[in-house]
Amino acid sequence: MNDDEFLERLRRAAAAVDPVPDLVTRGAQAALSTRRVDEELAELVADSELLAGGQVRAADDDVRLLSFEGAGVSVELQVEYAGGLVSLRGLVSGASGEAVVEVAGERRAAPIDEEGWFVASGLPRGATRVRVTAVDGTAVVTRWTSV
Structure with a gap:
């Protein structure tokens, strides 16, 4: 060991x-x-894990869906688990530029394409949040969520 x-x-x-x-x-x-009191908080409005009645962390090969809304921005996340790592596929509306994914003391920037999609893969499990910039320039960050 x-x-x-x-x-x-x-x-x-x-x-x-x-x-x-x-x-x-x-x-x-x-x-x-x-x-960062100048940021707007996007609240969790839907979690497929909670809808299924589970409080258990997703197992490998599971998919979890999360939805956040705030300050005119919505962030939809598809969380996939494989081999102890996490991949996020996100759809953002009301924001552009890049999505910054924060997890385990690490920050990864992922460009948001013209249709609103971004991808961040190979992330460790743990408390995670996503930061985007709304079209009006407001910084919006999702609530910390354990993935």
Whole structure:
């Protein structure tokens, strides 16, 4: 077993024995959301995982659909899981330029094509959000969502 595998086992054990309370997670998300008060927040309006009644993380080969709306912008995400990695295919309306996907301390810019589509693949699982610029110049960011 290498160091990464050992650390992953420790993370799983800690999460099973002493999970982070939901109140702490919500508080941390609220604190982080104030970092850029000039951005508009796009709220989660639909999640196929919640519609199916599940609170369980999607398994490999599953597809999850997320919809966000705010400040005249909508972001539809198709989340695909494979081999422990995540691929996002997004459709944006009311924005142009590029979509910046933030996950696990990493930022990836994906160009939005003329039809509103963008793709970001090979992402790690974890708290993820997407930042776009509305056609009027307003910065819009989706709520952090665990994928």
